[in-house]
Amino acid sequence: MNKSAALLIVDVQNDFCPGGTLEVPCGDRVVEPLNRVTAACAAAGLPVLASRDWHPAVTRHFNGFGGIWPCHCVQNSSGADFHPALQLPKGMIIISKGNEPDSDSYSAFDGRSEEGRPLGGILQDLEVGQLYIGGLATDYCVRASVLDAKKAGFDVTLLTDAIAGVDISAGDSEKALEEMGRAGVRFCTSHEAVRQITGNPA
Numbered sequence: 001m002n003k004s005a006a007l008l009i010v011d012v013q014n015d016f017c018p019g020g021t022l023e024v025p026c027g028d029r030v031v032e033p034l035n036r037v038t039a040a041c042a043a044a045g046l047p048v049l050a051s052r053d054w055h056p057a058v059t060r061h062f063n064g065f066g067g068i069w070p071c072h073c074v075q076n077s078s079g080a081d082f083h084p085a086l087q088l089p090k091g092m093i094i095i096s097k098g099n100e101p102d103s104d105s106y107s108a109f110d111g112r113s114e115e116g117r118p119l120g121g122i123l124q125d126l127e128v129g130q131l132y133i134g135g136l137a138t139d140y141c142v143r144a145s146v147l148d149a150k151k152a153g154f155d156v157t158l159l160t161d162a163i164a165g166v167d168i169s170a171g172d173s174e175k176a177l178e179e180m181g182r183a184g185v186r187f188c189t190s191h192e193a194v195r196q197i198t199g200n201p202a
């Protein structure tokens with residue numbers, strides 16, 4: 001049986017965008033290319049999934065409680081909302097992660113849908129074989145989600161114009177891209193992805 005493709009949008013939330021509490025430089029630049037691929041998927045009937053960082057107010061992930069990060073993406077806060085310009089098609093699946101107060105849960109594969117189903121199982125049920133992935137941040141949640149997707153056996157394509165990194169240390173995103181490349185991840189732009197999805201020149 002032919003397995004289908006799907007789009008996984010990682011953590012495109014207000015707190016990771018300009019003005020947010022854990023601002024990724026130019027984080028909002030991912031929105032337009034992601035919307036392009038989302039529209040192509042919606043038109044082709046392919047699943048779109050969006051992960052969100054969904055932390056309790058007290059978690060070891062935050063610097064007030066032993067972690068390294070400023071408070072961000074607290075459950076039900078406006079900082080945890082998806083960026084307002086991100087287009088989310090009807091029927092898209094939200095994956096929440098980081099709800100546990102003891103873990104960082106960078107990977108979307110640590111997350112669950114609103115019905116409590118893990119991402120890996122959802123993708124299996126949808127008979128997804130190929131994942132296009134983009135979002136925030138290249139060196140943390142995108143990296144972890146991409147590597148987990150490869151480990152789980154998916155054919156993974158990273159959308160190179162739809163990612164942005166935190167780069168706490170200069171070069172972190174570069175290193176993450178090299179690591180993903182070594183793991184066998186493919187790279188393409190949102191325009192190339194649209195061409196692949198629609199089979200038409202875009």
Ligand code: VGL
Pocket residue numbers: 011053069106136137138139140141142
């Ligand atoms: C992320 C740092 C802390 C991410 C989440 O989404 O990449 N980064 N929490």
Ligand code: ZN
Pocket residue numbers: 053055061069072073098
């Ligand atoms: Zn977080």
